[in-house]
Each structure stands twice: as C-alpha cells, then as structure tokens.
Amino acid sequence: MxxxxxxxxxxxxxxxxxxxxxxxxxxxxxxxxxxxxxxGGKPDPGEDFTTAxxxxxxxxxxxxxxxxxxxxxxxxxMSALHVVLLCMEARVIAGEVHLSExxxxxAWVGLEDVAQREILEPMKPVLKNLLERKDLP
Amino acid sequence: MxxxxxxxxxxxxxxxxxxxxxxxxxxxxxxxxxxxxxxGGKPDPGEDFTTAxxxxxxxxxxxxxxxxxxxxxxxxxMSALHVVLLCMEARVIAGEVHLSExxxxxAWVGLEDVAQREILEPMKPVLKNLLERKDLP
Numbered sequence: 001m002x003x004x005x006x007x008x009x010x011x012x013x014x015x016x017x018x019x020x021x022x023x024x025x026x027x028x029x030x031x032x033x034x035x036x037x038x039x040g041g042k043p044d045p046g047e048d049f050t051t052a053x054x055x056x057x058x059x060x061x062x063x064x065x066x067x068x069x070x071x072x073x074x075x076x077x078m079s080a081l082h083v084v085l086l087c088m089e090a091r092v093i094a095g096e097v098h099l100s101e102x103x104x105x106x107a108w109v110g111l112e113d114v115a116q117r118e119i120l121e122p123m124k125p126v127l128k129n130l131l132e133r134k135d136l137p
Numbered sequence: 138m139x140x141x142x143x144x145x146x147x148x149x150x151x152x153x154x155x156x157x158x159x160x161x162x163x164x165x166x167x168x169x170x171x172x173x174x175x176x177g178g179k180p181d182p183g184e185d186f187t188t189a190x191x192x193x194x195x196x197x198x199x200x201x202x203x204x205x206x207x208x209x210x211x212x213x214x215m216s217a218l219h220v221v222l223l224c225m226e227a228r229v230i231a232g233e234v235h236l237s238e239x240x241x242x243x244a245w246v247g248l249e250d251v252a253q254r255e256i257l258e259p260m261k262p263v264l265k266n267l268l269e270r271k272d273l274p
Contacts, residue, residue, distance in 0.1 A: 073210035
C-alpha cells in the first residue's frame, strides 16, 4: 500500500524584528513532548489551507493572524503517510498569546536563535531557507 | 482589500533518468502562450491537493501518475491573489501523452536543460532547488 501525501501547515508568525513565535509541546501531546514548534496543524477535509492555518493558530495561541507570505516547504514520512509541510509567514492582527493544553510555554525568538532550541526536525530545512532569504547568520 | 493566498500544484513527472515532462502552452491559453511548463493547476473548492494534481495531469496529458515526493514550493502575485505553487515529483504509472487543446507540444527534458527553454517564471526557483538537491549542473 502506497502512503498518501497529506498537507500540514505551520505559521512563522513574525513580529517585525525577525522574531518568530515558538510554542512548546506539552505532556498532552503524544509525540515530541518538550519540543518547540511553530503553531499549525492539518486542514480538515475540504478545508482551504489558509483557513486551516488561521484556525489552528487561533486554537493554539488565541492570536488572530494574517498570512503574509511563504516561508518554505518540506516533507517527512510518518508510519502511515507522507506529510508535505507548508510553512507560511504571518503577522498578528489581534489578540494576546493564550496557549491551549497542547502547549505549555511560548517565546518570541530571533530567527537566528531558533536552531539553538530543541525544535521539530522538519522545521530545520524551512528555517535554513528563511535565514538564507533574510540574509541572517 | 488583502489578496488571499491560493494553492496551485504542478507535477515534475520524472522518467528515472532525471528527465521531466514539459508541455507548451497553446494559443487557447489566455496568458504565457508558447511558454513551457510542468502539468498542473488549481484544486477545485474542497479538493485535496494530491487529488487535484493527479486529475490535472490526467486532463492535460492523459497520463496516470503517482506522486513520489516534494520538488519545491514558491509564491507569486497575480492581480487578485497570491499563488502558493506546490510542485510535487511524480512518475508515470499508465498511459501515453495526449495533450488537451491547452497545450500544443511536449518534450521530455533533462532537468539540467529545462532552464534553456522559455519556461514560466515561477518554475525557476523550484528548478534551482531540484538541481541542487539532485546535484546536477
């Protein structure tokens, strides 16, 4: 049985000074507890990827965001499927950070410092691409 | 009014020797007549991106393809929207090339030779990414 490719989306929410919002996976997450990530998730069946991303960011952080551009894309394999991870740049238009129980901490981190944290593996090529494009170290 | 981001998908159909299928836009296309492109298009409302891609390839080339990986992603701006172009690698599982009226020629072209043709501008960063990854000149 061939594994299907499914889309997932994440938001690199930037604050205007090249800092992005990272949130830390809590013990309520089945996998990767303690790792930092950008907010996001999977579109519901039939849901547009931008609608899904704005919804997931709202659910995970209480923030309302506008999507402003493409940060990058990567792919990784899970037991039953391939995930195509589409990372979009975004900015906050309203709200303050309130986390759901899926996350237990958040931080605004300079893009050049993100790799010093324990982050999800698939974020790394997207981060590299972002740093190159923004000409950051 | 903010321009929405919409997804479009293209298939880099590879033949096992790093040649990909290019098709040439015919006079039935409103824009970019004569330019070469990878097959693809936009998902219908609610349509999964892989379903859309397999359908568009079938409509444009009569080929049945399997999606095998991610080639790359890029974004470009149109008058009313931003397009996020997701390019997937694919391989032929059945059929022979028969073009629709939207295209008037096709060619299997080595990835390192694609840039010598007149291709759609947004394909260029994805092609560059592909050549780097496959370590081609």
